[in-house]
Amino acid sequence: MPLLVLYNPVSGSGSAKAFFEDHVLPLLKKNDVGVDIVASTERADHAGEILVKFMEAHEGEISVVLGSGDGTLNECMTALSKAPFIGKRATSGSHRVSFALVPCGTANALYSTLFPPQPEQPEVDYRLQSVNALINRSKTVPLHLAISTLSSAPFRRKRPEVRVSAVVVSTCLHAAILKDSEKLRAEMPGVERFKVAAEQNANTWSNSAVKLLPAPNAGVVQIYDPVTKAFIAHPESDPDEDAIVDMDGPFSYFLATVNVDRLEPNFVITPLASKFPSTEATCDIVIVRPLRSPAVESDTPDARAAFVPILWKTFGEAYRGGGHVDLTYDEEGAPTATGDGETVVEYIRCGGFEWIPDPEDESAHYLCTDGIISKIESDGRLVCTAASPDANGGFRVYV
Numbered sequence: 001m002p003l004l005v006l007y008n009p010v011s012g013s014g015s016a017k018a019f020f021e022d023h024v025l026p027l028l029k030k031n032d033v034g035v036d037i038v039a040s041t042e043r044a045d046h047a048g049e050i051l052v053k054f055m056e057a058h059e060g061e062i063s064v065v066l067g068s069g070d071g072t073l074n075e076c077m078t079a080l081s082k083a084p085f086i087g088k089r090a091t092s093g094s095h096r097v098s099f100a101l102v103p104c105g106t107a108n109a110l111y112s113t114l115f116p117p118q119p120e121q122p123e124v125d126y127r128l129q130s131v132n133a134l135i136n137r138s139k140t141v142p143l144h145l146a147i148s149t150l151s152s153a154p155f156r157r158k159r160p161e162v163r164v165s166a167v168v169v170s171t172c173l174h175a176a177i178l179k180d181s182e183k184l185r186a187e188m189p190g191v192e193r194f195k196v197a198a199e200q201n202a203n204t205w206s207n208s209a210v211k212l213l214p215a216p217n218a219g220v221v222q223i224y225d226p227v228t229k230a231f232i233a234h235p236e237s238d239p240d241e242d243a244i245v246d247m248d249g250p251f252s253y254f255l256a257t258v259n260v261d262r263l264e265p266n267f268v269i270t271p272l273a274s275k276f277p278s279t280e281a282t283c284d285i286v287i288v289r290p291l292r293s294p295a296v297e298s299d300t301p302d303a304r305a306a307f308v309p310i311l312w313k314t315f316g317e318a319y320r321g322g323g324h325v326d327l328t329y330d331e332e333g334a335p336t337a338t339g340d341g342e343t344v345v346e347y348i349r350c351g352g353f354e355w356i357p358d359p360e361d362e363s364a365h366y367l368c369t370d371g372i373i374s375k376i377e378s379d380g381r382l383v384c385t386a387a388s389p390d391a392n393g394g395f396r397v398y399v
Ligand SMILES: Nc1ncnc2c1ncn2[C@@H]1O[C@H](COP(=O)(O)OP(=O)(O)OP(=O)(O)O)[C@@H](O)[C@H]1O
Pocket: 008, 009, 010, 011, 012, 013, 041, 042, 043, 044, 045, 046, 068, 069, 070, 071, 072, 073, 075, 104, 105, 106, 107, 108, 109, 370, 371
């Protein structure tokens, strides 16, 4: 099987080159695994260009040992989804790419979902698990994709832009964190830059109209029920009449995942994604709408400031294994793990969503797809749908 070894030397704290020279390449050699090309990226989007060229020159199912974070994996998928089928890629019976991931990025959400950190595990062993799975040809898992289409206002008559993601599609606070944290990368190469950017953006609320779309087989939008600890049909999603659920803002948090239950090794944002995976491609969405709190009557600067501690308490639970989805408001609007009030978080499982930002609200227009920031045009909208690749194509990961 053709094998490309590819790493991004600037991902995370810049450890990939040394880690590949000291550990990954010697391990492949020791196990007589033939490598066709070893390549290091030289600029943004270079990883995708290298992979497309490699597939044009090699027949059959391709394997890639990829040393990076989630953003470089995204660049590989995006490049393949846009490149014309030429060279051997056009004649090959398989378009499948199987990745052995080596976590070298900042968040490494996909890797840490597939290989949750274990106490006392030596770091080198932790990072080589997917490469060892490739060497042993043990197993691969398929990746679902989130396809995001960003449309302009109809009168602009422009082609929509499409983004492909394998980890996260977000707006609101998470998109703002990823946008602002990039400026801090040089001084803070680790996940601490996300916390600094979160504090800078904590009191931003975004106004948008949202439609939650049912997944084809489930037929309804589902919502997490803290009592049964399972997804149930959303009360506003009627499979016979109208299964789409409409939602208004303001939104403090709106984040959809595919394939992952966490955004960082210890930040479990969509806990059921791994515990109870969906049989079809779905998005797990975590939504915080502050006006659900009995203590918040309207969107004012004071209300936004007062809501910040509630947000931190909520996401603090995500750092403790994903308990934020079980929090409810007590009568004073404080989050509690044992009450039966309104849930603080609306945790949704569905086939996708539409996000139609209020044209007057700049903050509602930022979008993050696997760490890459885009801006929805004024009077434009985002439509995101979960999809599965066909049997001969798609992306898989060695586990
Ligand atoms: N040689 C290079 N020089 C500068 N930028 C690069 C180079 N190669 C890749 N990039 C860019 O580096 C960015 C970050 O990569 P990546 O997502 O892999 O790491 P990360 O952001 O640290 O990790 P994570 O996405 O897991 O948080 C990508 O957006 C990519 O475009």
